[in-house]
Amino acid sequence: MEENLISKKELLELTKISYGQLYRWKRKKIIPEDWFIKKSSFTGQETFFPREKILERVKRIKNMKDEASLDDLAEIFSSKLSDVMLTGSEISNRKIIIKNVIQICYPSENMDKIYSFNEVLYMDVVQRYLMDGGISIEESKIVFETIKSSYSNYLEKNCEIVFIRKMGVGISMILALPNQIYFESLAKIIMRLQINKCIEELKLKLEELF
Amino acid sequence: MEDTRQNFKISGAGSCSGGIYDEVKISGSGVINGDIDCNTLKSSGSSDIKGNIKSQLIKCSGSSSVKGNVETETMEISGSSDIKGNLTASDVKISGSSGVDGDVRVKKLKISGGSDVKGNLYGGEIRVSGGTKIGKDCECESFIATGKFDIKGLLNADEIDIQLYGRCKVREIGGRNINISFSSNHGGIISQFVMNMFVGIKELITDSVEGDDIFLEGTTAKIVRGTNVTIGEGSNIEKVEYTGVLKVISGGRVQNEVKL
Numbered sequence: 001m002e003e004n005l006i007s008k009k010e011l012l013e014l015t016k017i018s019y020g021q022l023y024r025w026k027r028k029k030i031i032p033e034d035w036f037i038k039k040s041s042f043t044g045q046e047t048f049f050p051r052e053k054i055l056e057r058v059k060r061i062k063n064m065k066d067e068a069s070l071d072d073l074a075e076i077f078s079s080k081l082s083d084v085m086l087t088g089s090e091i092s093n094r095k096i097i098i099k100n101v102i103q104i105c106y107p108s109e110n111m112d113k114i115y116s117f118n119e120v121l122y123m124d125v126v127q128r129y130l131m132d133g134g135i136s137i138e139e140s141k142i143v144f145e146t147i148k149s150s151y152s153n154y155l156e157k158n159c160e161i162v163f164i165r166k167m168g169v170g171i172s173m174i175l176a177l178p179n180q181i182y183f184e185s186l187a188k189i190i191m192r193l194q195i196n197k198c199i200e201e202l203k204l205k206l207e208e209l210f
Numbered sequence: 211m212e213d214t215r216q217n218f219k220i221s222g223a224g225s226c227s228g229g230i231y232d233e234v235k236i237s238g239s240g241v242i243n244g245d246i247d248c249n250t251l252k253s254s255g256s257s258d259i260k261g262n263i264k265s266q267l268i269k270c271s272g273s274s275s276v277k278g279n280v281e282t283e284t285m286e287i288s289g290s291s292d293i294k295g296n297l298t299a300s301d302v303k304i305s306g307s308s309g310v311d312g313d314v315r316v317k318k319l320k321i322s323g324g325s326d327v328k329g330n331l332y333g334g335e336i337r338v339s340g341g342t343k344i345g346k347d348c349e350c351e352s353f354i355a356t357g358k359f360d361i362k363g364l365l366n367a368d369e370i371d372i373q374l375y376g377r378c379k380v381r382e383i384g385g386r387n388i389n390i391s392f393s394s395n396h397g398g399i400i401s402q403f404v405m406n407m408f409v410g411i412k413e414l415i416t417d418s419v420e421g422d423d424i425f426l427e428g429t430t431a432k433i434v435r436g437t438n439v440t441i442g443e444g445s446n447i448e449k450v451e452y453t454g455v456l457k458v459i460s461g462g463r464v465q466n467e468v469k470l
Contacts, residue, residue: 008420009435009451013470018437020386020422023366027349045382045417 005037006051015058028074030061068207076203078156084206085114096120096205101127104137105144117202122147124202125161125193134190135163139170146172154195163190215249228261236272245278254289262295270306279312287323296329304340313346321357330363341376353385356393370421374412374428381417388421388436390414390429392443413444426462 006014012022025031037048061073068076088111092099097120099111105123106113115123126144129135135143147161151174158177163170166187175181177194215232220240228244236253245261255272262278268285279295285302296312306323313329316336324341333350339357347363354369358376367385372378373393392412414429424436428444437454441447441462449466450456458464 009470018386018422019384019420019435020368023384023420024368024386026384027351027366 004051005048006054008047008049011049011054011058015055015062017058017062024070025061028070030070030073030077031057032077072207076207077200084117084120086120087111088113088115091115091120091123096202097123097127101130104130104140118151121195121199121202122151124198125195128193128198129163129191132191135170139163139172142170143172146174150174151195158194158196160192160194162192164188165190218248336367372414374414377411378414379416380414383416383419383421385421386423388419388424388426391425391427 008022011017012019022031026033026036031054035049035054037050038045039048040046057077064073086096088102088106088109091097092102092111101123102111105126122144125147126140129143130137130140143161143163151159154174154176159174160177160179161172161174162181163172164183164187165171166184170190183189215230217233217235218226218229218231219235220226220238221235222238223240224238225241225243228242228246231246231248232250234246234248234251236257237255239256240253240258242257242259242261245264246259247264249265250267250269251263251265252269253272253274254270257270257272257274259274259276259278263276263280263282265280265282266284268280268282270285270287270289270291272289273291274289275292275294277294279298280293281298283300285297285299287302287304287308288306290307292308293310294312296314297310298315300317302314302316302319304319304321304323304325307325308323309326309328311328314327314331315333316331317334319331319333319335320337321342322339326343326345328345330346331344331348331350333348335352336348336350336354338353338355338359341357342355342359344359344361344363347366348361349364349366351367352369352371353365353367354371355378356373356375359378359380361380364382364384365380366383368387370383370385370388370390372390374390375393412428416429416431417433419426419429419431419434420436422437424434424438425440425442426434426445426447427442430446431448433449433451434441434447435451437452439450439452439455440457440459441450441464443460443462445462447462447464449468450464451468451470453470456464456467456469
């Protein structure tokens with residue numbers, strides 16, 4: 001897939017940030033290493049970035065850096081899982097996960113159960129799937145089981161959750177990114193979701209609330 | 211359980227299989243065949259550790275080799291040491307020679323002997339006055355060098371202050387304040403003279419320098435990009451792209467300048 005790229009020079013011009021800032025953000029890992037794409041040019045090498053992603057990231061860093069320190073930002077943007085613990089009622093009262101989804105995922109638990117960040121993340125994924133409307137509640141349980149049992153293999157790596165359906169039968173799977181997959185024509189991709197994006201957004205949500 | 215750590219000493223030739231200790235002292239030749247977890251490790255003879263080391267304080271004045279990773283608060287090397295894994299520490303002083311095959315993560319690092327890091331070097335404050343080789347990138351808050359160095363990847367620091375001695379090489383330099391100069395104000399006239407006698411060439415060769423405030427002497431680069439750029443004596447730059455002010459002083463050479 002040919003991504004739309006932006007050169008470092010153009011990025012600095014467009015966003016009005018300086019080399020010093022950019023290199024500092026790189027050091028703090030607020031901008032992921034694999035976004036720095038090297039291409040050869042007449043000066044040896046030129047650095048490019050995925051256009052959409054970097055512009056959005058820089059905008060967000062600029063918006064947030066007045067309130068949060070760079071280390072806090074690094075924490076948010078890293079794919080490391082945070083160590084918050086929340087009870088079921090806290091999660092639903094603060095509208096992180098709606099009550100129904102908690103009950104779908106953990107049917108035998110009451111609202112006082114304490115959930116770790118991972119567990120909230122799993123429910124968040126399920127919620128996104130259900131909100132999207134492409135899958136049924138039964139199928140959402142498959143998604144939940146998949147991520148719950150397999151995500152630990154992908155810790156701190158980027159992966160995506162894919163749900164496909166063929167002739168009414170749904171299958172969910174986790175794939176490491178970047179990847180390329182192709183299915184037979186009868187199979188339909190219902191939804192694919194990048195886990196790092198979910199982690200990032202969930203952390204932001206939690207950051208705002210606490 | 212109470213933490214009852216024992217001391218352990220090798221003063222002739224000896225070996226042990228590793229374990230948890232308070233103080234470990236090797237003053238003859240010692241071999242440790244497994245992982246070791248101790249509060250202090252002092253080696254003044256030759257030591258050979260086949261596992262990982264976890265410690266608060268490590269002092270090596272003889273020769274030592276470690277097959278695994280080293281994790282410690284403070285580390286002082288005045289002999290020669292060779293680490294095959296990664297080194298993680300908050301304060302490291304190297305005045306002998308040292309080699310690390312993996313990555314080095316430190317808060318403070320002072321190298322006055324020679325050292326050779328094959329992986330990446332991540333740190334807070336890094337001071338180099340001996341010869342240093344880094345196989346990949348060097349990322350730190352401040353990089354202060356008065357010795358020779360060779361960095362195969364990117365040198366990325368907020369403050370970069372390099373006083374040239376000998377031939378320095380870096381693939382790329384990026385940061386906020388970048389200052390590369392011929393050493394001038396250090397020591398008296400005589401020590402200057404002696405230094406100049408022994409160190410014939412003083413130069414830095416790199417592909418690109420990118421920063422906010424850049425001052426370059428003795429630097430050969432294909433491209434320099436920055437806000438305020440000063441090109442001084444002995445510099446030869448193919449292209450400068452700047453957004454603020456460009457000054458070319460005392461015979462610095464710029465082939466192509468572009469104001470953005």
